[in-house]
Structure formats: structure tokens, C-alpha cells
Amino acid sequence: MQDLFQLICAQEMLAHCATFAPLAEERVPLGAARGRVLSKDVHSPAALPPFARSIMDGFAVRASDIAGCSDSEPTLLQLCGEIMMGESGSSRSLATGQCLRIWTGGKLPQDADAVVMLEDTKFHSPDTLAVFRPVTPGSNIIHAGEDYSQDSLVLSKGHQLRPQDLGLLAGLGIREVAVHQRPKVAILSTGDELVPVEQTPSGGQVRDINSTILAALVEEVGGMAQFLGICKDNLIALQHRCCQALDRTDMILLSGGSSMGRRDFTHRVFSSLPDSELLVHGVSARPGKPAILAKRGNQALLGLPGHAASAMVVFYLVARPLLRRLLGLTAGHGLTPLEVVTARQISSPIGREDYVRVRLLPAKHGGPPLAEPIYAKPGLLNSLVRANGLLPIARDSQGLEAGESAWVLLFPHIPHIS
């Protein structure tokens, strides 16, 4: 049979992903910004902290007053009261020989330049403090602006916001941030044999599995999935559905068509859409060969294999990098690599990248975990359900021997809950 594909490797696929632009900007409140990606640099509107603060429970002093004190010759200071938490220290000042009680986080009074720890003091009388250890100016305090000075760059464009980043923004009084929009992804399953999950299949029918998997994969990476339903293998109907979806989506994920005739079908649908440009028709990867990528403006049209396991691998290799790119991240898969040792020999043909599903087993003698390849016929779900990740084998490799060191791309194991 003739090979219809002009195969490219996964690395070239990433280059195609990078031709898409991050989505437009929107402003979101901090409470909805976790995982979102900054569309602009953020500069500090004010100094943080806004004033010099104590980082200890102790006494605010002038360091010069206690220079040279020691256990045998303590300096005696006059205790003039206490800086209450939240109190403005600007109304309080220290004269030479005075000190003020201060708490962790308290604002330093004027003319104080250091804090003496409780542990280095003793009350000589209720209003006289003996200090046994000198401090240098600046000791046990944070200066105004020491964390972030005014107008400094605090977070850069392209940064994905983590809890601590949101905390920083809150501390600066920034209540909403400019981020790239979340990609809207239309999911369409094709196949005359498919019935919805809620329907009992009869005859040669099976339930549609891919739409459930793909929607969860889309949400896992931060996109918003919309399921458009099951479409029969009818060119006109499929074109019509895709055209409708184009009005309100950033990406179409069309799965199905594992058979030769139907693969071509997806190609014809994408090619027929107005202003579409075919970028990729086939990837030299297993599984994943029948992937089709087209572009229409900044919209991505992606055809995935019908087999769930193949569709999932292609999602990780193509759709996930694309979605990350639209979100404002770099166009990689973003999966965590883990070093492993192969549990048995894994052979692979030269000329094609292999993405072998593997299960991780506990390490022997405390080394890296063992990766056991899961071989299964195409179309079986249990190989995916038993797997912890994918072990890539390079195009020019014939595979790995048992006991060799390798890297596994872990399936994201900390899923989002939306």
C-alpha cells in the first residue's frame, strides 16, 4: 500500500507548534490566576516591605549604644515601651540609651537601626534592660524595599503563576493580573461505530472513549474543553460541524479514523476549511503516525488516531505543546522526566521514534525505579491504565537492553481538579 504521509519527527512537530501565537490577554483576579501565564512583565508598584521590620521578638535599639557590651559588662538601656503590631513607628523615636519592645514583623521606630534578641537581654528593673551582646546596624531587621524595591521587575511575561507568586502579588496590592486567555478546545469524535457513553452499544457499536479522555487531558494542561459530540463518517456533516466550531474555538481535536480511508477523511475535512493550511501529515513516531495538524489563522486543527492509547500519546506530543504555547508557555510537552532503569529489553525499529508505555516498579537497592514496558495490541485501554509514563526511544536507536539507564516522561500525576 502506498504511504500517504510525509512523516516528520516529534522535534519538527514542536517547531510547527511554535508558529502559533499565545492567545490574547485578559485580566483575571488573583483568586482565579493560579496556573495562568503572565502576558506582561509585572513591576512592583511599591517597596516591599514598605518599612523596616523586625524579624525577631526583641528590642529595637541604636546599635552604637550597645557597642562593646558583653556578659560581664552589659549595657543598660532605658525601656520606653512597646511597638504594638500594626502601630506606626513614625510617632516613636529613640533617644540615645533608649530601647523599645518590638515583635516579629513590627515596624522599627525612627532612629533605631537594629533589633536585639530577647535571648541576649535581661531585665535589670521593670524599665531598665541589660544587653549582653552587641549588634551591627541592620541586625535582625528587614530594610524597607529589601524584598522588592519600588518599580523593580517582580515577575516576567511568560511566567506561570504559582501560589507563592500570587502571594507576592497580594503583598504588593495587585488584585488582578494580565494573563493569556485559556484555550477553548472543541472535541469531536468520528466513527459510524461510536455511541455516547450513556447508550448501550448493540451490534458492532462501541462507546465513545476518546472524548472523555481528551476533555480531561485538555483540562489537565489548562484548556477548556467543549465536547461537540459524535459525528458519523460523513464528509459534509463533518465539514459542517468543524465550520461551526471555528467560530468559537482555538483548537479542534478531531479523533477517529484509524483506518486508512478515514485518515484521509480527516485530511480532506481540514483541507476543505476556508483559509486552512496543512502543516503536518504524519509523524514518524509510534504510536502517533497518523497525526494531522492544520492551521487556520491562529487556530489549530488536529487530527488524532482513533485508538485511545495512540490518541493520548499524540495528545502529549502535539496537542499539549500547542495548548501550552497558546497559554503563553514554551511549546514543549512539559512532562517531568524521571531517570529509570529498564526492567527488560525493549527493541525498537530504526527510523521511527518510539514512545513505549511503561509501568514503574520500586528500585532495586535504592537506585532509580525500574521501567517495565507494557506491550499491548492497539485498541486496548489497559495498557494506558497500567502505565505511569512514556519511555521515548530515539529514531536512530534499535532499542535498549535490560538494565540500561533511560528517561521516562511521567504522566502528570498531580491532576487539577476544576
Place this chain on the structure above:
Amino acid sequence: MQDLFQLICAQEMLAHCATFAPLAEERVPLGAARGRVLSKDVHSPAALPPFARSIMDGFAVRASDIAGCSDSEPTLLQLCGEIMMGESGSSRSLATGQCLRIWTGGKLPQDADAVVMLEDTKFHSPDTLAVFRPVTPGSNIIHAGEDYSQDSLVLSKGHQLRPQDLGLLAGLGIREVAVHQRPKVAILSTGDELVPVEQTPSGGQVRDINSTILAALVEEVGGMAQFLGICKDNLIALQHRCCQALDRTDMILLSGGSSMGRRDFTHRVFSSLPDSELLVHGVSARPGKPAILAKRGNQALLGLPGHAASAMVVFYLVARPLLRRLLGLTAGHGLTPLEVVTARQISSPIGREDYVRVRLLPAKHGGPPLAEPIYAKPGLLNSLVRANGLLPIARDSQGLEAGESAWVLLFPHIPHIS
């Protein structure tokens, strides 16, 4: 000064976390089940696939008909038509010497036991097929129930649902699953110096940072955060707020009280709540020493340090394991460990676990990444913002030399978006 704490190590803390029970069960639809944890084993209500399917585009045959065929002596079969996708094969049967066109995923007709690949055939006439290669019975098909047989265990209690697991459930027609409820977490910040994010601080005031960080950390692991607001350092008011929260929460996260007096304050509030039992008062970890854990029935009351960086470390060491336990997972932090090489010497006092914030730098010569410790005064946020994870140093270690191998617990870098 007297040390008020009976310090325990982080490992003992985990043992306390394990005394909490996973939350009650609820049933959720598949579309809302990603990241949720099964509260019951799931068995297959039917065989998957429900019938024998082809995994190739080809021809359904009786293997015995083509035994012994070869390039030079092909077997000729009568082509009797095509199995349409979704068509019930039960109305079709194969007599000896016959074959039927079949597509990937198609249902095998009665009496067929294998599929011949297109590549191994050639049309002799429009209704006569020449087959050049024999197949064994079962070739290129999936048997009914080969993926999952009826009544088999498909997913176990305690399993956190990933996209492929949801796909499997969809394939079996299971539309909702029994999972543990998501923990409801009440977040309360204490401190007379705190003002809400939207308010401009004056005098010695600062904005409340912890509630924003903690809410995001709670959602990251799958909990539902509810911010109860800022509370002044007033025992009665704080007791009142906590009592109110107990009606509708699984966990209270009370942050603040980094100063000696206020630490004791959290202790007094927790102790005063009806039926509460103090489990932990201090952890021998840096940062994290002032952590307080109390239990009331299956509700967790957790006191965190006021400094954001310390609060975040204690969250990862205590709150996160607890939340994972309530969700139905094992009570570990669940952070991914990454092997690194230290970029410089890191010293640590004996007798205390250290959790050093580190930044990861690209590997030298392709080895593991370098971990550079970030030293900062307590209270500075930039140490957290610059960090990629925590490098734990054991209680009995004096630290690490530059260039030593070590493990870093990565901050979750694939955040959920809710």
C-alpha cells in the same frame, strides 16, 4: 528563654496525619472526576470490548482456509462484501473459502477467527482475493473481553483518577463514580498588623499574604479553600471564628503568630475548642518549628507560622499530607523528588531537619541539574518566588558539600486551573 515545644520530626508528623480518615463518599459524574480518589473498587459491568474486533484494515478470514499460502502459491478466497463500521456481525457469517472486507475496529463476523492485512493480499478479480501469507487464529484481532473481562477489577479503591481511567470508565458505560469528598478548608489569618489585599497599609500595617498563598496551595492539592478573613490577636474573637468554622469545614488553617506570645495564642485557641485534642506542638524542622496540629473528631486544626515562606514549607510538610489523606490518598506530601547536585556547600545544624529552598540551574555536562541554596532572612518572599523546590537535609546531617548528590522536592509545576 524556655522552649515551649515538644518537638517531633516530620516523619512522626506524617504518622499523626495517618490517624485522620478519608472523607465520606459522594458520587460524581465522570466529567467532574479527574483528580478525585475512588472510595470503592470498580469492577467491570461488562466485557470490554464486548465483541471480537479487528485491529487492522484487512479481510476477516478463517485461518484454516489460508494455511500454507505463500507468495508463489496464494490462496484464493471469495470476497462476500464488507463489514460496515458499527454493523452487527452476528448476521454475517463466513463459509469455508470466503472472506469479508473489515476495517480497524470492525466487529468480526461469525466463524471468522483472524484478519489478514491488506498488505498481504491482492485482488485477483473484483470478488476474488489472493492471500499470500497465512495467519494463526486470533491474528490481528482483539477478543471479546481481552481488555477487561466482565466483573474483573478495573480500578482499585484509593486510585486517583487520570484521563485514561476516566476513558476506561466511559468505555464501560460507567457515568458516575464513588469518590471521597473534597476537603473544605477554612483559612484564617491572624495579626493586628494585617490589612486585606485591597486596602493600602498605613503605619506599621502590611497586607495579608498568607491567605492568598494558602488558598492556592489548598486548591493545588484538590481541596476547596474558604477564606474567613483576618482576625485580630484577640483570643475570644479568634475562638469564636474557629467555632463557627467548625460547623462546615474539614480543616482550619490558622496562620500568624510568628512571635513567641502569639504562637502560644494559637495553642490556647485550639485547646479551648470543644473536644479538641492537641497532637503536635512544634516540629524539629527549619522552617516549620512552630507548627501546631490538633484534632477534633476527624477535623484537623493546623496552626502555621506567620512568615509566608515558613507557612508554605509547613503546608507542604503537614497540610498537604493531611489533605491528601482526607482525599483518600496516602498521607505523604506527594511532591516529585528530583536528583540534583549541590551548587555550593549547604550547612545544617544537627538535631533538626532542614528544608532549604533551592533554585535549579541547568546541568553541567548533561548531569543532574545544580541546586543552588537560596538563603534569605525570614519574611522575605523573593526566596520563595525564586525557588523551584525544597532540599531536605536529615536531622543527623551537618549538611552537604558543594558537588554532592542530593534530592530536591519539586514544587508542583503543573498547577490545576479551576
